[in-house]
Amino acid sequence: MIVAEIKPFEEIMNMVRDRKKVLILGCGSCVSVCMSGGEKQVELLASALRMASNKEGNQITVGEKTILRQCDPEFVQQIQDDFAHYDAVLSMACGAGVQGITQWMKNVLVFPAMNTRFIGLSDGQGKWVEICAACGDCVLGLTGGICPVTSCPKGILNGPCGGNKKGKCEVSPDVPCAWVRIYERMKELGRLDELKKEIGAKDWSKKQRPGRYAIKE
């Protein structure tokens, strides 16, 4: 799941300060799940925008809408008539949603209300942790299901560096060493022997941007 967080309010305010009619558009998928850009947050941001604008003496009309996904044109097109009533759209989706609207809705001015953070995993109520760097060349099969590219701050592939202290990373004592975790996991799985084999150099060409993927070659 894509994890995103709402931008500082001042930054949002600066983007739409001069607009008279703003549509806040929530996304009913990933950002609803990570509780940052669903219907509830749309309502809160709308209140905040109205209050801040009114306080500055600007009468602003704020619309609220949430669609199932902003990363598919069909869902976005379902509300194309609504766009006409606003000067700007403040998208509460991840970056994909903002750019989708930009591409599909030629005359609509879109601003991002969110900072898209990472592909993440639920880490208890109201918490998420980055778990996949979308490197395009997955090695999880070799590392006991723990990603060294994401979990190791240095992203190194063939065993730990020298900075491991009591199982923690030298970058931060809060970060467990990914390679210690991989070692422990492979031990549990009885696969330690396999770690003797080098993963080798990573094919970063798979990460060439913009990434593309198609079902049909």
Place this chain on the structure above:
Amino acid sequence: MTTVLVPPCQAACPINTDVRGYVSALARGDAEEAIRIIRRVNPLPSVCGRICTRLCESACRRAQVDAPLSIRALKRYASDQTKHLSFIRHPLNSYKERIAIIGSGPTGLMAAHDLALLGYKVTIFEAQQVLGGLLSEGIPKYRLPKDIVRKEIEDILSIGIEARTGVSLGKDFTIEGLLKDYHAVFIAVGSQKSLYPKCKGDYLRGILSGFEFLKQIDRGEISLPGQKVLVVGGGHTAVDAARTCIRLGCPNVTVVYRRTLDEIPAGREEVEQAELEGVKFIYLASPVEFSGEERVRRVRFVRMELGEPDISGRRRPVPVKDSEFDLESDAVIFAIGYVPDVENLKEDSLKVDRKGSIIVKDDTGITDIKGVFAAGDVVTGPMSVIEAMASGRKAAGAIHRYFRNIPDKEFDNRVSLRSLDEPLVKLIRKSERQEMRALPVESRKNTFDEVDLGYDREQACREALRCLNCGAGASVDEHCAACLNCLRICPFGIPVPGKENADIDISQCQACGICAAECPASAIHLGSEGKEDLRQEVERVMDSARQETPEIVVIGFYCRYHDPIGPPVENDALYWIARFCTGRLKESQLIYPFEAGADGVIVSVCPADECRFRDGASWVAEHVKRVKRILKETEMGADRLALISDEEDFRGFRQRLETLGINPLRKGKKVGA
């Protein structure tokens, strides 16, 4: 047939009363709304509020936690508080058909009420001089004051019902005769013939029927039956007769019942009250012989023991050999059962069974004479008032369908919510049942004043707040993003991951509303609170603030469970809005008041360990924290919102608020504009 899931109390009620609805209104202190809800189905609320057998309470799921809700007492409170109001209803239609109703007990009254409201011309024929059947003559005044009965009957008649009293079937008119003037006849004459055991000496003077005795007392026809009264039986009539004797000044009253206190149909509470008043109880005994010259002087009893259960499910009392014992007595009142008195019906060729009950097709009351219907005790034998009312209602429906050629019978499609799961029961906070005030025992002798004095406002609120709001909890709509946050935060562990969405079992949900407040997709809705309810309340409050124009306006939210009878702090700037737990207040709801022009918002904080819903206090604290951040970011001032726990907190809050000045959103405008 589609079914409707209803709370157990409602499913148990023979007339389908929305108990949860009116109890919730009382919890909000709104007795008028409560009585409106009750009166939708019940034209005798003051009567039922006093003498209903309360099947609802037997079904109440709070019994799994501590004790059932005192529903009957709450109904009484609602009707007592609103007795000054008029509830006269008018028929929506007008049909030409005339209907004769024989008998004006609960069955006849209910049928008359329903048929008159449907638009039929109804005439009641009552053999006695007063209407009401056993409500007027039979249930003692100290349990059911007669002015209350009279008032409710008058209200029913005011729909446009004609009533003739002192005219009895067989003597003054026949069914055949009625059918010449009326398009339908409904027989609801009850079951008033007392059963007597076949004993030696049962012809002696001083042996009375309980029901006849109570009727005569109500008519003022007789006085003290004797000095040593034995009452045989264990139903309401038996205990009523015994307590009546005490009030008449009888020094020695004993109830003899053939089973034990555990089986007594009058119920433990009635027995306790009778004992307080001086009635003695002998269990497991049954009379076998009366002796005396002319008048009874002595009664021989045999000891009983409980054997195998009989068809009623109660253990059958069996005589113990050689266990006879004698009791002296100069009056014996029998209250062991009643059967319909259908002597007068014989000439009308209605089919009657062995027990004397009229044979009908089913609960529609259709008899084998076209246009003649029967229901209530005369069909089923004695039943409770509420069941009798229900049978009157069913028959009224059948009569209406008969006239209007509506073929389908109405089915009871109610299904009760299942019991609370045991692990959940342990998580529900206990709450003591409110005891109703009663007339002191010494004041009950020589007077028929009502014994139960009803709840006061505080008791009614506290009792109503014990309701578990069964079935009014959370439901998930199609906008659910399946984030599963509700699973992680529910204090009772009710939500589970479903195939696509979170599933919340409505039969177990405690309706705290925490999940709804936290749902990122706003996909969770509470049965007990509409989405816009709070916004509307804020607007209402701001309207009244506008009328009063105080310098500053603070909206306060408080928890009804923590402060049942009113807000915790009073101040002229403060306008309170109550919630069933403040943990359900969404961040957006804490912001509404500012957008509506309030200068400040406070939330009265509850001690975390006292929260009805375990985590409510910590959630409201979290929501307040988040909204304070928004107020800071928007430069409205974080200090406009605070959690307060007492007067001192509020003074501090008000000082900070005065430093901030009025809400910048209403600069130059009136309050709330």
